[in-house]
Structures are given as structure tokens and as C-alpha cells.
Amino acid sequence: MAATTSEIIQRKTQRPASEDLLSEKWDKCLSNLVVKSALGAGFGIIFSILLFKRRAWPVSFGLGIGAGRSYAECDQEFKGAAGGVTKAVGERLQRS
Known part of the structure; x- marks a missing residue:
């Protein structure tokens, strides 16, 4: 049974684009x-x-x-993507 054009388009739109995944990582x-x-500065003020x-x-x-600490977590997130799929990205890919 051949897939219709609308089914193919729907499958492609369900998967997140790599730019969206990268933007999501940068936002995080x-x-x-x-x-x-801010928390570190707040504790420092106290x-x-x-x-x-x-x-x-x-x-x-x-x-x-x-x-x-933030830099270390971001570095781990981006390096994890180079070696394979990270946990957050893997969960997002499985949902789609």
C-alpha cells in the first residue's frame, strides 16, 4: 500500500528539525x-x-x-549530542 503525499508530509513535520533542537539547547x-x-550572586549577597x-x-x-556550573552543564549537553543522542533529545524523538 503506497503512502499518500499528505502522509509523507505529516511524517516529515512530526520529526523536529536539527535547527529547532539546537535552538532548544541554546535556550536551555x-x-x-x-x-x-542569579542564585549564586544571591547567596553571595546573603x-x-x-x-x-x-x-x-x-x-x-x-x-x-x-x-x-551552568557552563559545565551546557558543555555536557553539547558534547553529548556529538557522541550520540542525549536523553532529552532521545525522549523527544521517541514521542514523535
């Missing part, structure tokens, strides 16, 4: 950077006020810890 990485850096007599270095340290 950037939002992760903002959230983790520790600066409570323990370190309002010094600036705990804020910078917390900001750097948050940004570094």
Missing part, C-alpha cells in the same frame, strides 16, 4: 546561566551581609560558581 543553556548566576561585613568578593565568588 542561556536560561540556566541566568538562573544559576553571606556578604551576614558573615563578611559587606565585602564584595562573596558576591563575585557566588556569581562565578553559578556561571561555571
